[in-house]
Amino acid sequence: MTSQEIRRTFLGFFTARGHVLRPSSPLVPQGDATLMFTSAGMVPFKPYFLGLRTDLSRATSCQKCFRTTDIDRVGLTLRHLTFFEMLGNFSFGDYFKDEVIPWAWELLTKELGFDPKRLHPTVFKEDKEAAALWEKIVGAGRVVPLGEDQNFWAVGPTGPCGPCSEIYFDRGPEHGCGKTDCRAGCDCDRFLEIWNLVFMQHDRQADGSLKDLPRRNIDTGAGLERLAFALQGKASPFETDLFAPIVEKAAGLLGVEPGRDEASRRAFRVIADHGRAAVMLLAEGVIPSNVDRGYVLRRLIRRALRYGQLLGCRRPFLNELVPAAIGIFREGYPELAEAAAQISGTLKIEEEKFLETLERGELELGKLLAEGSRRLPGEKAFWLYETFGFPLELTREICAQKGVAVEEEGFAKARERAADVARSSWKGSGERQLSEVTAGLSPTRFVGYDRLEAEAAVARSAPGLVVLEQTPFYAEGGGQVGDSGVLIWDGGRREEEVLDTQKQGGVFVHLLRDSSRRLPEGAKVRAVVDAERRERIRPHHTATHLLNEALRRVLGPHVRQAGSYVGPDKLRFDFTHPKALSAEELSRVEAIVNEEIRAAEPVRAREQPISLVKELGATTLLGEDYGAKPRFLLIGAKGWERPLERFSLELCGGTHVSNTGEIAAFKIVKESSASAGVRRIEALAGRAVSEYEQARREERRAAAAQWRAREAELLEQLRALGGSAEAVREQEAEALRAAVKSLENELRSLKAKSLAAAGQKGRQTVSVKGLTLRLQRFEDADSKQLRALCDKAKAELGSGLVFLAASGGGRLSFVLAATPDLASKGVDAARIAKAFAAGRGGSAGGRADFAQGGVSDGDWDGLVAALSAAI
Secondary structure: OOHHHHHHHHHHHHHOOOOEEEOOOOOOOOOOOOOOOOOOOOHHHHHHHOOOOOOOOEEEEEEEEEOHHHHHHEOOEOOOOOEEEEEEEEEEOOOOHHHHHHHHHHHHHHHOOOOHHHEEEEEEOOOHHHHHHHHHHHOOOOOEEEOHHHHEEEOOOOEEEEEEEEEEEEOOHHHOOOOOOOOOOOOOOOEEEEEEEEEEEEEEOOOOOEEEEEEEEEEEEEEHHHHHHHHOOOOOHHHOOOOHHHHHHHHHHHOOOOOOOHHHHHHHHHHHHHHHHHHHHHHOOOOOOOOHHHHHHHHHHHHHHHHHHHOOOOOOOHHHHHHHHHHHOOOOOHHHHHHHHHHHHHHHHHHHHHHHHHHHHHHHHHHHHOOOOOEEOHHHHHHHHHHHOOOHHHHHHHHHHOOOEEOHHHHHHHHHHHHHHHHHOOOOOHHHHHHHHHOOOOOOEEOOOOOOEEEEEEEEEEOOEEEEOEEOOOOOEOOEOOOOEEEEEOOOOEEEEEEEEEEEOOEEEEEEOOOOOOOOOOOEEEEEEOHHHHHHHHHHHHHHHHHHHHHHHHHOOOOOEEEEEEOOOOEEEEEEOOOOOOHHHHHHHHHHHHHHHHOOOEEEEEEOOOOHHHHHOOEOOOOOOOOOOOEEEEEOOOOOOOOOOOOEEEEOOOOOOOEHHHHOOEEEEEEEEEEOOEEEEEEEEOHHHHHHHHHHHHHHHHHHHHHHHHHHHHHHHHHHOOOOHHHHHHHHHHHHHHHHHHHHHHHHHHHHHHHHHHOOOOOEEEEEOOEEEEEEEEEOOOHHHHHHHHHHHHHHHOOOEEEEEEEEOOEEEEEEEEOHHHHOOOOOHHHHHHHHHHOOOOEEEEOOOEEEEEEEOOOHHHHHHHHHHHO
16 A cells, blocks of 8 residues: 555544544644644644543544654664654544454554554553453454553653553564564564554552543554555565655665665665655744754754765755655645745755865864774864864764764863853843842733733832833733833832833833832832834734735745844844745735735734634744733634634734724835845834835935035036136036045945944854854945954954954955954964965965955855864
8 A cells, every 4th residue: 555545544444433634733833832843643632632622522633743852763773763644543532442442453454454463462561451352353362461661651740641552563573583572562673563542541640649530532643654664565664655755866866776785775764764854844934043943954954964975975965855755745745845945945055054064074073083082072072063063963973983982071061161152242141130030920911902001019129120010011022022111100209211121931021221220019100101112013013914924925835934023113024935035026025915904904812722723724933832822813804703714813912003004004125035044024014114205205305405506506606607617517526526525434434333233233252272253244344344343342352363254246355353362372363364265265364463355255154164164
């Protein structure tokens, strides 16, 4: 049977028995911040198992799953995969063991065609009920009792739990361990678990005792990959139709036979597993990064590339496997085809970025291993990671092949020291102060949706910080900036300005202008939000929702929010998309948003259970914890009656207009790259649009008036000089030269101010070979400006190296300076700059304390790695 037929047969079997067929939930859990990925078929049904929802008694699904714990074991065993599909049937207080056990046997033997003699059920050794049911089916002596470590499921030390029954497929004695007691449950390759039936019937107490649950549930899971492995008679899952197309395509690209030896066999297994897992994660909007889900994705891509290199491939190739991966899932997940271009584009960018630094990292690791030590110091491993982006996992694997151990404790310590350096360059300790002032307090009640003033008592106060029991001030969150305003107390005789509002663990903290001010705890205050500022924020936030939906309609469903800023001045929206938007696409997006504004559609908000997210199709942010009853924001619907005919539905706790007509206007002012695979749009809404257009009109009027005045002045000069055209032309030329010089001076001044402001953003501070290195890239700065900024950065840094660069015309101009203490110790900025430039197709020169030069522009991470290697 093909994998498609297995999937259809399983789901059809249970839908014919009254089960509701539920489509797969996303790999990124919606509204469940406790999970990084959906790791089991039961995850989307947690509200039913917990009794929070009762509108469903039985269901079946084929769920996309991802498990990070198995990454390092992929290719080494026949059991471990990262991405897999879990077939399952579920009962919520409906049927129990006496129905699910016979159904499982019927489906396996009659519908899927398994040989009954090769199937071996196991039970928890104390579960006499399940054992008796199985013995009726397979006979006495065929049922294998196992201990709690294998056949008992629990959600944790306390809570719902129960015995389980696993069904194993016997692959034959030739695959066994040779032991006389080898049977189902042995961890050799002979017996393969293909289905697990979990009987949730107990509630474990704190003392370890078990009580019966009021509602007994069934949760089963059968891995599609394992079923295909067994039914298709293959030597491994990687030879089934769920992996073979990727392996075959990779073999053609790499020019290597997959089974030529054990090393190549493992390499192709890793490439196939990680390749299709990366496709599934990218399709859901996960972007490679150094944190959370993005780091897991980046690790998959880099491991697959590394194994490609072991097979002799030195170019990006994973992006060329995307069509094969999408073809495998074309029936189960047709939406993948729509995201194919975005997946391929993002993969290729990530591959190129990593390969650029990987070769240098491998070369340096080779030098370290050539020293002959049987142990690689952790500091050296971290240097490879920080300088070349060379993952610890790859260092560990390469070292293991050479019989060298990696001192991972030293790696962890070196990383922590580097983090301390970065933290020391941070200008404040605000987060720590917030934690201290909010410790032990109950969440603040927010009353600011309907009013901008409220009476409240001071729950706690620290210098410059105030926590109220309730507040109309919105705390920064969901991209929206925090409110400002005033706190009034002492009968109206005293007031203090609030500059910002932040949130820590549900507690709202008001940041005062007077950083030394403390308000007496228990004092009654009147909290008044800056109404004008809030009125400028609201249209920007609602317009952000309109923009999100417009982008999805124009570019496709792969668009997911990757960050945002909503303030009184503008909105900024980051989203997943592999390339710059064309002028036509931007125009269409802007037109859709303005059309929705002109339609004056209602904007409604309602708190509802998190379980309704999938049912209503609400848009959520990756990994956002919305709580049990989040706020749904509905735009463009007559009401909440279903089906919801709407323009947009998102989970959002921000402040919004009540009707899209209140936004008045929307204008995109800039589109740019935020990072690899992520684009950024900056836009204006509401009053900000009219102010922007008025400013442009004023500029045009001022320019026209200036030229008219100049024309009149020239005519007057012509009359005064008796009509000498030549004299007038000379006068005009001199005046124009003066005007140009004045404008150039003004432009330089504005640039200097802009660069000074930019100097506070986007800085990197890293530790390289024991030296602190500060780096920053600017747009359109000249060498004189870079030098001035460099002097300022050195003064702030105290001790270290400063590298500042500016791009333009495909080239990167840079300055590199060493603080006086380093220059006196032999650190030579000129030597470092020359070595860096030589490796990047450029040149440089200077002194020990200061150097400058130019190189070909390129990926910033690669440039940083090259500079670090030159130090």
